[in-house]
Amino acid sequence: MGGRSAKIKGSRVERWVVQLFKDNGNKAERIDARRGQFGATKSHDVDVYVAGRPAPYCGEVKARKAIPKFWRDALGDNDFLVIKEDRQDPFFILPEQVFLELIKK
Numbered sequence: 001m002g003g004r005s006a007k008i009k010g011s012r013v014e015r016w017v018v019q020l021f022k023d024n025g026n027k028a029e030r031i032d033a034r035r036g037q038f039g040a041t042k043s044h045d046v047d048v049y050v051a052g053r054p055a056p057y058c059g060e061v062k063a064r065k066a067i068p069k070f071w072r073d074a075l076g077d078n079d080f081l082v083i084k085e086d087r088q089d090p091f092f093i094l095p096e097q098v099f100l101e102l103i104k105k
Contacts, residue, residue, distance in 0.1 A: 010062075014045045021046075
């Protein structure tokens with residue numbers, strides 16, 4: 001997929017992510033990519049605001065036809081997967097249902 005259809009797909013998934021947070025009691029907004037040209041310090045797709053935190057969590061959203069097979073295989077029947085590179089912070093991969101249980105207010 002390339003060009004306009006990829007942009008449409010990406011925007012649709014970004015809006016879905018924002019709505020997912022909102023539906024679960026969180027304040028979230030989609031960041032227009034054009035705003036990055038006018039003084040934004042980071043380029044990202046979604047901001048999520050949490051009470052007591054001075055700045056939002058910034059999220060990047062990627063929509064792909066398929067995720068790496070290794071992720072699904074390694075997750076198996078577990079609730080989450082942690083992937084850690086040497087000398088780097090770990091990444092947590094979890095299914096939507098587990099994520100929703102963690103963010104619900």
